[in-house]
Amino acid sequence: MPFELYAVPLLLIVGLVAAAIKILREYERGVIFTLGRFTGVKGPGLILVIPGIQKMERVDLRVQVMDVPSQDVISRDNVSVKVNAVVYFRVLDPEKSVIQVELFREATSQLAQTTLRSVLGQHDLDEMLAEREKLNDDVRRILDDQTDAWGIKVSNVEIKHVDLDESMIRAIARQAEAERSRRAKVIHAEGEMQASEKLAQAAAILSQQPQAMQLRFLETLASVVGDRTSTIVFPVPIDLLRPLLDGNKASSRDRSE
Secondary structure, eight states, X not given: OHHHHHHHHHHHHHHHHHHHEEEEOTTEEEEEEETTEEEEEEXXXXXXXXXXXXXXXXXXXXXXEEEEEEEEEEOTTSOXXXXXXXXXXXXXXXXXXXXTOSOHHHHHHHHHHHHHHHHHTTSOHHHXXXXXXXXXXXXXXXXXXXXXXXXXXXXXXXXXXXXXXXHHHHHHHHHHHHHHHHHHHHHHHHHHHHHHHHHHHHHHHHHTOHHHHHHHHHHHHHHHXXXXXXXXXXXXXXXXXXXXXXXXXXXXXXXHO
């Protein structure tokens, strides 16, 4: 009978002690409220919370990864795209993350969505595709400034995909093909210009040495004929024959004298 009298209070005491003991991991902190008022941040390790008088909110200090759902964005040049991203953030001030905002993760997610649409809408499609690092930094900086009042630090933002419709993909492919064709024509024209300059220089040099011009003509003739057995009619410039004609005239004058 005496044991039954002490059993109920003993069990009650054990239950209260068990409810008062809290164990926080190394990456956790406990925000303590006493009768509804903030009284401090405790942890990690073993802490005591008075049941019925104190209440504890656990806060995880590790870096958290949050996917930003795909957002419909209209670029500055009126192109509709779908963009999604990933945000890396962590809690620096447990007190602010509990007191200043109701659900900091959901609030950060909503803010990331609106910020992503706002920032990307200020840029052209080409900038979205080519300057992704700059856009990531712009979104991260704005998010970090906005969430600082909640005790949150946004460490990184990465835009994962910029999805275009099929018609826009085909238009970009045609544009890229036209750009490659333009570059090929420019390179070809530059090559022709350089070749013409070199030919003009070579012609100026050869014009000063008629013998060199004759040798060049014979080399060209040999390369054209090769081992072919067919007959090739090749026009002979009169300038190449003038030295021979002049030599024959001089010989005739000598004989006549």
